[in-house]
Amino acid sequence: MESLVTIEWLADHLSEPDLRVFDCSRLLDMRIGQEKSGRPAYDREHIPEAAFLDLEDDLSDPEAEISYTPLPAGALAAAFGRLGIGDESRVVLYDNSGSMWAAWAWWLLRSVGFDRAALLTGGVAEWRDAGHPVTDQTTGYPPASLTAAPRPGALADKDEVLAATGDPTVRIIDVLPEESYQGLFAMYDRPGHIASAINEPMAFIDDGGFSLKSTEQIQSGLGGSPDQRAITYCGGGIAASASAFAMVRAGYTDVAIYPGSLEEWTKDPDLPMVAGPDPT
CATH class of the missing domain: 3.40.250.10 (Rhodanese-like domain)
Structure with a gap:
């Protein structure tokens, strides 16, 4: 699988059992000028079979003062495993902002040594505009085991x-x-x-x-x-x-x-x- 896949590719492969699809969206709250979880948008509509990945709650260190500070590699791999990503999974990530947020999840997967992930060239709107159905039904994957093999130098302090x-x-x-x-x-x-x-x-x-x-x-x-x-x-x-x-x-x-x-x-x-x- 390429590291960048199209709407058409995903439509053709969506039902394959090793594929894990995640909506990584964040929303901008214009009232306070801050972003927040994209879960409400996911709950309204998303690509069928896609689960929601919360970049802050699922992958960030809750004790850190700086936003989106990644969990240590072992804890990060365990967090991905709880989301259903295992060593043999393939992962497609998208969001509602042109894949910028999804790229962060892609890089964190890369940082723990996982190279079977891709970004989608579009989000729910592009999926819908291409004539594919959307859903409001929540998806969750069974927990899996992801081996942490930290990639040296992927994150700089x-x-x-x-x-x-x-x-x-x-x-x-x-x-x-x-x-x-x-x-x-x-x-x-x-x-x-x-x-x-x-x-x-x-x-x-x-x-x-x-x-x-x-x-x-x-x-x-x-x-x-x-x-x-x-x-x-x-x-x-x-x-x-x-x-x-x-x-x-x-x-x-x-x-x-x-x-x-x-x-x-x-x-x-x-x-x-x-x-x-x-x-x-």
Whole structure:
């Protein structure tokens, strides 16, 4: 199974017994400017056979101060197992926001050594528009056993990122909009970007849904070698995972996400931030 599958592919394979499909949606509450669980949208309609995966409640450390801090690898594998993902499962992930949220679940599966997952090129709306039925019937899979085989370097912490700011062999990649990178507005405690980071988003949500830059565009934008260490970040790790997904599909072999991203980094005034355009 490819790491990116189409609506048509899923329709053809939906009934296969080893396939696990998950709706990973989150909803933006405009009243308070925060996102929340997408469970209400799932309960209204979703792709048949899809279970709901709550990125916060199911996969995040409840004791952590930073949003979406991943559980330790063993606990994370156990959490996926409780959702019904086993060593021999195949997994398709989607959401209501162009697969950005689903990419975070895909990356966490990758971080525990699971390589049988894919993102769907669309969500419920695209599924329905293609003429396929939707349902409001809840799906749950029986628990399974997923072996934790942590992939070294898939997740970078604050200390690694700080060291990388002075290491020219490591690329730090800010995937937020250019205006945020330059410090023209601040979504977090301090404006700008992590020192030495370049600005190179590689995954987008547009009218056509989820789109990735081509391998040629990514290589041209990043330069260097595909085996050079790279760390992506955004505000809270979600958009960073979509761009990291694009890099892996383009053949980059040593890619990490910084889960804490600017939410964590900007809280510490001793960590270097820079405002201004991308020097590259």
